[in-house]
Amino acid sequence: MxxxxxxxxxxxxxxxxxxxxxxxxxxxxxxxxxxxxxxxxTEFAENADAALKNDPSLQDAVDESKKEYFI
Structure with missing residues (x-):
């Protein structure tokens, strides 16, 4: 080789x-x-709404009159 x-x-x-x-x-x-x-x-929130209300990045995006739930 x-x-x-x-x-x-x-x-x-x-x-x-x-x-x-x-x-x-x-x-x-x-x-x-x-x-x-x-x-x-958010792990201690009692439901999804309470968890989202406390999220600072979603404060402006959450509208109380229009709620949608996705599974």
Whole structure:
């Protein structure tokens, strides 16, 4: 076998092994992490209306005369 071909094969194997190590490390470190967009402090509200009334980002958007519920 040609020596340069053996070098290319070895270089590709090292790159693939390094990539595998980086991917496995990333998956291990980010296992089970997720982010939600739920409003803070709404877990103790007695119903959906009370939770939405206290959300500062929805203060202007909530109209008491038009209530819609989506399931």
């Amino acid at each position: 040609d020596l340069s071909l053996l070098g290319v094969v070895a270089a590709v194997a090292v790159v693939m092994l390094s990539l595998l190590i980086v991917i496995l490390r990333y998956l291990y470190r980010h296992k089970g992490t997720y982010h939600t967009n739920e409003a803070k402090g």
